[in-house]
Amino acid sequence: MSKILILAEHAAGKLAAATAKTVSCARAIAEHNGADIDVVVFGDHAEQVSQQAASLHGVSRVLQCEHADFAQPLAAHLAPELAAMAADYTHILAPSSMFGKDVLPRAAALIGVNQVSEIMQVLGEREFKRPVYAGAAIIRVSVPPDCKVVATARTASWPAADSADATAEIVKLQTQAEHPQHTRFVENTNAGGDGPDLATANIVISGGRALASSDNFAMVYQLAQQLGAAVGASRAAVDAGYVPNELQVGQTGKIIAPDLYMCFGISGAIQHITGIKDAGTIVAVNKDADAPIFEIADIGLVGDLFEVIPALQKKLA
């Protein structure tokens, strides 16, 4: 039987959806030979988040570890804690968010193992599928028998575990490691859009370089607002400065799986496509009938986005 520890991601008293997705990945591992699934919450005040984690279906126990140093989740502080806890577990998992990608490899090195990045499918307790080359290839990765499995779950590949009626036990845990003082948090600056979170939104409206300016992107925001959607963008649009970095979708931005993805003026480079191919329905609007985005779109429309978007707004009003 496996013993799985999941590193919880949270902010402002809320457990991130990425954590519930990681629980689903852990449950897929548990299907092979059974597993206890523990979630560890590090925070300066972690009670609220621990309760949310305890309600997730499949979670056996929540470990609540509070310390003033955890007010901000720094890899230099969290990785040694995870490494100290690893002795009791066969698997350590984290979401493949920026947070998980930052912390987990540092913990893996302290534990002395390689990490499996971006599990998209579980084949066995120690055997997984994951994408490489921006999704141009899918490989099978097996962890050697003597090594702990340290892995990130590709969030776009897993549904969020639902909340159960029963709640798991919450155990308070003391910190177990030294926290180096060589890394200091200064500040967070958020662009602070009011709309839904791009990583978890059901509908995403994206724009590309063809929008041609930051001002024109307002149309994308308006359509998104109308549909209750999050806004995304191609790398080209981000590089051109039309929208902030955190809206980038693709290999080096966010990998998302909304029910509906509508993109305007995005040609469909493989690096972008890898970020959206788990979407339920992909709608593409592009002036160029030969754009590669049409090869993967479920519904395609050849047209000028500057005419299509206003027409859509009117039709959907």
Add this chain to the structure above:
Amino acid sequence: MKVMVLVKRVIDYNVRVRVKSDASGVETDGVKMSINPFDEIALEEALRLREAGHAEQVLVVSMGSDACQQQLRTALAMGADRAIQIATDAALQPLRAAQLIKALIEREQPGMVLLGKQAIDDDNNQTGQMLAALWQRPQATNAAQLEVQGDSVRVTREVDDGLQVLELDLPAVISTDLRLNTPRFVKLPDIMKAKKKPLDVVQASELGDADDSLDLHIDDWQAPPKRGGGIMVEDVDALVSELKSRGLV
């Protein structure tokens, strides 16, 4: 300060990668190879640190067979002062790569190590964090801006909901994101000059035992499943009725 930059030889960003029919890997015969684009950004940043007077020397390091000397020469042509190839024919996984670099760091004593946030071949995003762990030094991943202030560096990182600023004591490991800078083009005279710059070869075996018992076993390379069955619609009316009939809006 000496800045060490790690560069990896990868299939060029513009190549359409194809899986071999025997599922043993991807086609590399006759395929253009380049410096991993994120590592190129790391190198550019190191060169700018030198130009701003924060660094005296930019040392570029690559690990692999002699073929990676080609990427080291490109890095020298971009402006690096010295290059070291850690020679090995093994396909290094991130932990082993980090162990070798850690051993080289003991010899070279850099004040900062810069590398790309991920390599565009294995998309692992691990080596920098692992190196920082083994070296017991600070890390800042996904750097979008960095500013050296005496014995520390202030790094603006790209995170999921915006930007985060950290202050790190030096030496530190910093992995670079797209928006940090735009790498310079290499000029022809610089390619000629680069041929005279020092490129040393260090055998991986000199830096530690070749222990591959921790390696993940990788096989069964497959092309991703294709999305199919898409349709084209004529106009916005048809698009909206299609979306409505599928219950999407």
